[in-house]
Amino acid sequence: MPSRGSRDAVRHPVFARCYARFSAAAEPGFGPYRRKLLAGLSGRVVEIGAGNGLNFAHFPGTVSGVVAIEPERTLRQLAVTAAARAGVPVDVVPGAAEALPVRSGAFDAAVLSLVLCSVRDVERTLREVRRVLRPGGEVRFLEHGLGGGPVMRRTQRTLDRAGWPLLFGGCHVSREPVAAFRAAGLELGPYRRLLLPERGPVLPTSYFVQGTAWRPAG
Numbered sequence: 001m002p003s004r005g006s007r008d009a010v011r012h013p014v015f016a017r018c019y020a021r022f023s024a025a026a027e028p029g030f031g032p033y034r035r036k037l038l039a040g041l042s043g044r045v046v047e048i049g050a051g052n053g054l055n056f057a058h059f060p061g062t063v064s065g066v067v068a069i070e071p072e073r074t075l076r077q078l079a080v081t082a083a084a085r086a087g088v089p090v091d092v093v094p095g096a097a098e099a100l101p102v103r104s105g106a107f108d109a110a111v112l113s114l115v116l117c118s119v120r121d122v123e124r125t126l127r128e129v130r131r132v133l134r135p136g137g138e139v140r141f142l143e144h145g146l147g148g149g150p151v152m153r154r155t156q157r158t159l160d161r162a163g164w165p166l167l168f169g170g171c172h173v174s175r176e177p178v179a180a181f182r183a184a185g186l187e188l189g190p191y192r193r194l195l196l197p198e199r200g201p202v203l204p205t206s207y208f209v210q211g212t213a214w215r216p217a218g
């Protein structure tokens with residue numbers, strides 16, 4: 001079903017290798033959050049910016065198929081390996097969030113984890129998410145962004161201006177996912193704010209929000 005888009009919309013080979021290692025090492029602590037994020041999903045799912053595919057093992061058996069979009073070549077190759085081990089069918093596809101290479105209204109759910117921080121254009125990304133969901137389709141998200149007190153927020157904004165995104169594969173630490181979902185016309189469901197990792201120092205990347213949004217049914 002997906003059409004094959006441009007192969008390397010994003011190129012961050014050094015970050016990709018570091019992320020692959022770091023995220024795999026963090027999986028014992030982070031895995032339960034991924035599992036909770038995806039619990040209860042069913043039908044056709046599109047995952048945006050799937051990275052090295054760490055969500056794949058957590059999709060429940062009620063999911064009939066996943067199209068996992070990943071623009072970065074190194075991460076995409078790792079995602080293909082993860083897809084082969086997944087308990088549900090996963091098709092890993094190159095492409096960017098701002099122009100998803102899939103049909104409109106084709107999916108029951110969309111998954112965004114740790115990706116709104118990194119896309120080039122949040123507004124276009126969420127417009128695309130809305131387009132590819134069927135009316136009433138669900139978004140599951142686990143994202144980090146602006147948080148903490150005034151000093152932390154000022155620090156996050158400064159880091160984003162001072163080159164953090166260049167060092168960390170395009171990641172920004174001062175975006176506001178909940179406001180972005182609202183602005184995109186998605187109906188916000190329940191969400192909760194978390195500090196991750198649970199233990200250790202609080203970092204500019206620690207301010208997470210996990211929740212659900214919907215494409216309006218009408």
Ligand SMILES: C[S@@+](CC[C@H](N)C(=O)[O-])C[C@H]1O[C@@H](n2cnc3c(N)ncnc32)[C@H](O)[C@@H]1O
Pocket residue numbers: 010019023048049050051052053054055069070071072075095096097098112113114115118119120121170
């Ligand atoms: C921090 S990683 C998170 C990966 C994965 N979602 C996870 O939960 O581990 C950010 C991901 O966003 C991807 N990404 C960056 N820009 C993107 C874009 N414009 N469209 C889609 N994905 C993008 C990166 O290649 C990377 O896989």
